[in-house]
Amino acid sequence: MRHNRHAIFATIAASTLVFGGLAATSAHAAPAKAESLYAPSALVLTVAQGEDPLTATVQRAVTLTCAPSAEGTHPAPEAACKELESVGGRFTQLARTMPDRMCTRQWNPVVITAHGVWHGKRITFSTTYGNACELAGSMNDSAVYSF
Template identity: 85%
Template sequence: MRHNRHAIFAAIAAGALALSGLAATSAHAAPAKPASLYAPSALVLTVAQGEDPLTATVKRAVTLTCAPGAEGTHPAPEAACAELELVGGQFTALARTSPDRMCTRQWDPVVITAHGVWHGQRVAFSTTYGNACELAGSMHESAVYSF
């Protein structure tokens, strides 16, 4: 009975090794297929406390994928992707000042960033606002940074 257990264990181990080798071989044999026919559009968007995007403390961050479909952790990916399409992925075009918005002159900087890929092109965007009120006034109608 003792020999049978060792023989069974050896057979199971040999079978598992053979199957894993077969799976690894077949995975390398198939040519890689592109994931999509569309140029990728996938971004990480952040809102951070501080002046410098490299040292600011991130308060909120979301992912946004627009191609081939709108998805991610962004609360409104369809609206954000549509807005970015409208401005051709130019984040600077999203900043609109609101003449009706009154903010204090308090210096408590907030920085927003976007990093990733838009229609296959690398994106590295950041801009700093004097405080959260200025940011809210600049992005008051923007779906992209509404998270």
């Protein structure tokens, strides 16, 4: 009986090593996940009260992902992605400095920002407007900052 206990223990120990080794081997042998065919395009867009983008108080913020599909918390991700694609992701092309409407000259600065990745390249953008009227006039008909 004594030999049987040792034999059983040896069998269990050997099985554990063999199956444990197979489990460890199979975990390492698993193929890597396929990379996306699209370069990532994921952004965080903000509208903030203040002059400096680093210290301004964020009033609104959304996420926008354009690749592989348009999605995020942005209310119109398809239109925003299409607009960004039309300017090659250059936010300076969207942010006109002269508003299309008459605004008071009241200094109550508003800053817009974009942080993230556009077609695989890191971007950081910000621009400051004198007040909300100037922002609205400069972004007239822009889907990107319509949130």
